[in-house]
Each structure stands twice: as structure tokens, then as C-alpha cells.
Amino acid sequence: MLTSLDExxxxxxxxxxxxxxxxxxxxxxxxxxxxxxxxRAPDRAWALFRGDEPVGAFAVVPYLELPGTQQTSTYLVPSVRGTGLNTAVKRATIVAARAHAVPLYSSIHHANARSLAATRGLFVSIDPVKVFEHSTGRLAWRFDLGDPWAQLAAGPAHPILEETVAGAFHAPSQQAA
Structure with missing residues (x-):
């Protein structure tokens, strides 16, 4: 379940x-x-729940390395990693961003093998670029999630998640970290 990150x-x-x-x-x-x-994006930040238990945070925030673009950011507690929760949320976000022509990226710490595999698994094929991000001072893999040549792999659709994220694309976001 996805819910706003309220107080x-x-x-x-x-x-x-x-x-x-x-x-x-x-x-x-x-x-x-x-x-x-x-x-950075108060109307684009959500809590992820499994039942009544908070298990993660998800946001679509300005990508500081590429002005005018957005990036997905998900963090899950270890017990729900690998369950498909991140895949469902990220797939819905990619579909919504593409439908609304929102330039969307994913930036993953260069050593985070699990997250790299999860993002690659969303696509038939995708070629990330290794970059040094000045805003965070880290080496990262950058995925262009809006690349029309990056075909999504087969997987379930989540219309309610897609609508939730698409609605948030109309909300303002901040550029500052």
C-alpha cells in the first residue's frame, strides 16, 4: 500500500x-x-506499507544532476527486499512518467548490486551509464527510465499506483537538495 508521508x-x-x-x-x-x-518533493513522497507495517519510503524528486528532470528513489527495510514491492512501484512510476512526458531517471550507488539487478529486471534491455554525481559526491549508475528504446519487461500493471503517481506529477517539486 502506498500512502502519503504524513506526520x-x-x-x-x-x-x-x-x-x-x-x-x-x-x-x-x-x-x-x-x-x-x-x-524536495512533499507531494511526491510516500510511505510504503505491507499490511499495517511501514516497510519503505518512495519519492519522485528532482534529479539534481540533470536540471528539469525527475528521479525515483525507493528505500525498503531488508525484510521486504526481493518481494516485488519496489518493482510494482517503480513500474507504475515509469508508466505514468512516460504517459505524461516526464523525464525520469534512476540513480543507484555503484556498489548496490541488488538495486541494480532490480532496475535492470524492469526492462527487456537497458544500458545504464556510470557517472560521478557532484550533488552527492558518489559514483552511480544512471538509468534513463524514459528512454523509448528501453522496453519494459512483461509484468503486472498497477492502475491505482499509476494514477497516484501521475496525479503527483502535477504537484510542484523543489530543486534544492
Missing amino acids: SERDGLATALGALDYPVAGVATGHLLIESYLR
Whole structure:
């Protein structure tokens, strides 16, 4: 389940996320990650739940390395990694972004093999580019999720997720980190 990152959910989610095993957006804890999401794109940041349990955070935020573009950012607690949750959310976001001509990227820490495999698995084939990101000071793999030649692999559609994300594309986002 995807729900807004409202105040009543933030502490529980941040505690569940704890210390991040791969820094996201230049931060190392769940609390700082949520603050970063809310500062950069308050209407494009969500909590992910499995039942009543907070299990992750997801946002579509400005991609600081390429002005005028957006990037997906997902962080899941270890117990739900590999369950398809990230795939469902990211697939819905890609479909919505393509339908609304939103330039969308994914930027993954160069050593995060699980996330690299998950993103590659969304496509029949896709060629990421290895880049040094000045805004975060890290080496990363950059995926152009809107590339028309990057065909999505077969997989289930999630119309409600697609509508939720598409609606958020009309909300303003901030460029500052």
C-alpha cells in the first residue's frame, strides 16, 4: 500500500528504516531520508506499507544532476527486499512518467548490486551509464527510465499506483537538495 508521508506515519517509518545500508540522497538514516524527500518533493513522497507495517519510503524528486528532470528513489527495510514491492512501484512510476512526458531517471550507488539487478529486471534491455554525481559526491549508475528504446519487461500493471503517481506529477517539486 502506498500512502502519503504524513506526520502521523513519519516517526514509525523512519524508525523502521533505521540506518541506511546504502546512503540515499547523501543521507544515512531513515529520519534524514524522509526529511530530504519532504523538502524536495512533499507531494511526491510516500510511505510504503505491507499490511499495517511501514516497510519503505518512495519519492519522485528532482534529479539534481540533470536540471528539469525527475528521479525515483525507493528505500525498503531488508525484510521486504526481493518481494516485488519496489518493482510494482517503480513500474507504475515509469508508466505514468512516460504517459505524461516526464523525464525520469534512476540513480543507484555503484556498489548496490541488488538495486541494480532490480532496475535492470524492469526492462527487456537497458544500458545504464556510470557517472560521478557532484550533488552527492558518489559514483552511480544512471538509468534513463524514459528512454523509448528501453522496453519494459512483461509484468503486472498497477492502475491505482499509476494514477497516484501521475496525479503527483502535477504537484510542484523543489530543486534544492
